[in-house]
Amino acid sequence: MGGFSRMVKSNNHVTPEESSMTMARLFTAAALAISCLSVATVVHPTMAVSEPAKKFVVGDSGGASHDASVEAFFKPFTERTGIQIEYVSPTSFGKLRAMVEAGNVTASLWDMNSQTLEQAVSLGLLEKLNWKLINPLPIFPETRQDYAFGQSYFSTGMAWKKGTQPIESWPDFWNVEKFPGKRCLRDEPESVLPAALMADGVPLDKIYPLDVDRAFRSLERIAPNVSVWWTSGQQAATLLADNEVAYCMAWNGRIMPRPELEFNYNQALLDIAWWVVPKGAPAPEVEAAMLALHDWTVPEKQALQAERVFYPGNSPQMAQYLPEQLKDKMPTSPNNKDRQLLSNGKWWFENGDAVAQRWQEWKLGR
Structure with missing residues (x-):
């Protein structure tokens, strides 16, 4: 605005009408400049701040x-x-x-x-x-x-070898009388404890917040029949293919490439891999x-x-x-997504350390 004032003061030889017209034009130009600046301020966040790197x-x-x-x-x-x-x-x-x-x-x-x-x-x-x-x-x-940008989904569910009696739910997986044979589960509470609650009759929409005590009580029932607590996704597929176990918790991506194996999405645990x-x-x-x-x-x-x-x-x-x-x-x-339990990362962030400690103590105490 200092430049604007100097322009007006230096224009002392013009007529009043000319001065009035000049000032009107200057005010219009100033208003337009301010308007453009405001628009630029609003638009800028939607634009790239620089040229993308090569x-x-x-x-x-x-x-x-x-x-x-x-x-x-x-x-x-x-x-x-x-x-x-x-x-x-x-x-x-x-x-x-x-x-x-x-x-x-x-x-x-x-x-x-x-x-x-x-x-x-x-x-x-x-x-x-x-x-x-x-x-x-x-x-x-x-x-x-x-x-975070959700890049891909994966499921942790029930799997078995073709020719084995199919199962439809975690209660079936826990039912070793009706569906005999050894089991394998993942050595990880984030997958096993929600499955244990579903095996105990808890519906999908009531799993979280997790009833940890109830989950461990349910887990006690199946634990004597679990021969392997796996730590690598390939283990599950190999155990099933080699007839080491009858039913196993497994990742869908490890089972689907194997034509001799079956996977059930009902009550599976659906998770997302992220880009950050x-x-x-x-x-x-x-x-x-x-x-x-x-x-x-x-x-x-x-x-x-x-x-x-x-x-x-x-x-x-x-x-x-x-x-x-x-x-x-x-x-x-479409026929699979809504039958699964979506992971609750917030609950595990808030409670995961305590659950992990209890998980280790439970395994050592067996």
Whole structure:
């Protein structure tokens, strides 16, 4: 406004009419400038803060899921945009925390499970996602969070070998008189305790908040028939295929590639794998990563990945792009999703340490 005042004061040789007209034009110009500044202030957050970087780094768990992700999403993205992607693996919560707290953040996307997501948010280790830049196609609402992008689903359910009497529920799994044979369960309370409650008759919508005492009482009934508490997903499939056990808790992605094995989604435990952005990641690289995440909402691309690893993405439309024999066999297929219990990461964040300690004490006391 100082420049405006000087212009008016220096204009002392004009007529009053001219001076009035000049001042009117100046006021109009000033108002227009202020208006434009206000619009720019409003619009700016929806725009990229800089040009996207020509490369960014992804931290993932490696293995078959990594290979499928590269082929279905990341490689076509690079071919289309020229943005290169580098990979580091394996990942862990500890690595993420150390990277952020050291102020040396090199990755712009990091995969994370539901159990550690809430902890990462509470410790301020993550950046909020720019959903305007992601510009997603329709996705399941639970996969869209302020700090996390739900990349894929997986299920932990009941499995057995073909020729074994099928079971329909966790009460069947617990019923060794009607369905005889050894069992295997995962060595992890997040999966086993909800299943134990369902085996005791608790409906899906009443599992959380978890009645831990009741869950352990239910677990006591089946424990004498559990021959293996597995720690690797491949163990479950191998135990079933080799007739070491009759029924096993297992991941759908380990069972479905084996034609001799069966998997039941009824009362399965449905979980989500997430993409997050570490706090302090380079802004231009984060922008490039947000653009890549858009591709993770395209149902046709998700179907390509699911055909390889059987872990479907976040699109409600994905199933229609699958081969006919797979349409009804994914965790998110219309006839499967609502029959499962969705993981409650918040409850486990708030109670997980105490439950984990009790879990270890229970195992040692057997």
